[in-house]
Amino acid sequence: MARGVGSWHKARTAHPIRDRPMTPHLLLINPNSNAATTAMMQDIVQRAAGGRIAIEAVTAPDGPPMITTPAALQAAATGVVEMGRAHGPGCRGIIVGAFGDPGRETLAAAVTVPVAGLCAASMQAAAAGGRRFAVATVTPDLIASxxxxxxxxxxxxxxxxxRCSTTDPLALAADPDAxxxxxxxxxxxxIAEDGAQAVIIGGGPLGQAAEQLAPxxxxxVLAPLTCALEQLLARPDVAG
Known part of the structure; x- marks a missing residue:
């Protein structure tokens, strides 16, 4: 199926990417097809950004509602690059909102703005100062990745x-308390058994849980969405 720019799902507006105003913003790309997840992630990143910059968001038009396998991760990369290349005027940087960072390197080579991935940004933050770090997540098929x-x-x-749950990821995602x-x-x-000095909650859709666990x-306990945001805002060409 062709992926026209106008077909992408926007979290809070129906206009295509190219019709955005030139207000400085970061573009958050959700590589899965769950628009509710996009809205949740956009809210988390916008609250963390405060008044420093606006956050726009787009959702993949097709694919799974949650990326849980290496095949799905690889398949998502093409859409990420397409959505990122279509960023509008005023875009200062792009966040790839899946923990496997699908398409991040290809997109970074294709655009003139910086691109942050959840996995890379959170691992770099977790490892700061030589800390030993671990990932807690719910997608066992992605452990090797x-x-x-x-x-x-x-x-x-x-x-x-x-450290990963063996429960079906989609079932867990549907039950926030669980x-x-x-x-x-x-x-x-x-922390107790692996000696982790920092723990990443590995997944964009796990963003609300990461916020609740941090205190x-x-x-x-690191939220990858926030790590990616702060990595971009630390750059003078983004925050300036």
Missing amino acids: IAEAAERLGLAGQFAGT LTRTLAELTQTA RFAVP
Whole structure:
């Protein structure tokens, strides 16, 4: 199916990307097809940004409602690049809103604005100061991909591994209380058994749970969406 610009789902407006006003903004791309997830992620990032910059968001027009396998991650990359290349005037940077960072490197090479991925940004933040870090998530089929990302980033020596639920990811995502409870248990295990000095809640759709868990632990519990935002805003060409 052709992916025309006008067919993409916008979280809060029906206009195509090219018709956006020139107000400085970051573009948040949701590589999955769940518009509710897009709205949730946009709200999290906008609240974290405060008055520093506006956040626009787009949703993939097709594909799964949640990316849970390497095949789905790979398939999402094309749409990410297409949506990112169509960014409108005023775009200062792009956030790829899936933990596997699908299409991030290709998109970064194709546009003139910086591109941040949830996985890369959060791993770099978690590893700051030489900390040992782990990932808590709910997508077991992506465990190997997460380890490969740490290797690519040169952080394998600090990576304590991934703690993951065996419950169906879509079922957990549909039950916010169970999701938060499960991720809390995984985070505690990563700290107690793996020696993690920081824990990443690995997934864009897990953003609300990450916010709730952060105050509960003595070590940093990182929300990838916020990490990606702060990575971009630290750049003078974005924040200026």
